[in-house]
Amino acid sequence: MQNAEKGQGQNMNGAELKIGIVQARFNESITNTLFASCRDELLKLGVKTENIDHVTVPGALEVPVALQAMAETDQYDALVALGCIIRGETYHFELVANESGAGVTRLALDYHLPIANAIITTENTEQAIARQVEKGRDAAQVAVEMANLLNTYDDYEDHE
Template sequence: MLGAEKGKAVQLDGKGLRIGVVQARFNQGITNALAQACVGELQALGVNAEDIVHVTVAGALEVPSALQAMAESERFDALVALGCVIRGETYHFELVCNESAAGVTRVGLDYGLPIANAILTTENLPQAVARQDEKGRDAAQVAVEMARLLSELNPE
């Protein structure tokens, strides 16, 4: 069986992986915390600091374009999308959430590259703060796990 067997923990080994991280600057206090947790967890999983490329973009809608450029470079084993969209009083929240998520998914599928999507979509700031560290770490773990799984499924 590839990946983890049912009921067994996945062994996450980031050694030798190259990971790209795209961070939206909008709601920067939250996204900085997401990035710090993500990069810290990547390093804890064995990804070398020099194998992590971390870039920033204006907001969640710009994240897919940077992910696409990274995917086109063929330099990465996995990518991570970090951002934070907090509901406001207009429909703009739904537009940003839906379009950024669709863009992230499309890049991953178009390039066959795993992308951990940690663009938070919350009702308010306290919800975002409550999730920032855990979701940053989760994104790092997902990126490593999926990079290893896709490598097993598509050996060169």
């Protein structure tokens, strides 16, 4: 296979995809915007409203648990993790950022399922606000592109 240059060879058609979204409620003003931006972009990419499942959890550390429950259903082409972790004065920021990120990555590998990680980590609220729309949109694009990519490999295996 040849490497596709950015913008070429990517299948961004979400018409046949089912996407699950897990949103942390902590820093809810940010995560609500992340979700709205992600959902709007999924719809622009052709994902049907009825094929977007959305659940909320208390915080970023709970996101992987909900993602795992969704992955175990084998109903989704891709999942999206949404959250916002803003640095405070204690080590808690590093713990939450590292553990939630590791959990999301491990699930994607264990379940062979694309998970777009849009759990943003910032130094302050202003940085989070500056990134919330773009990161939500990016997560939708990653989910659709990677679902289609992995579905291509699944289709290839089905024909052998």
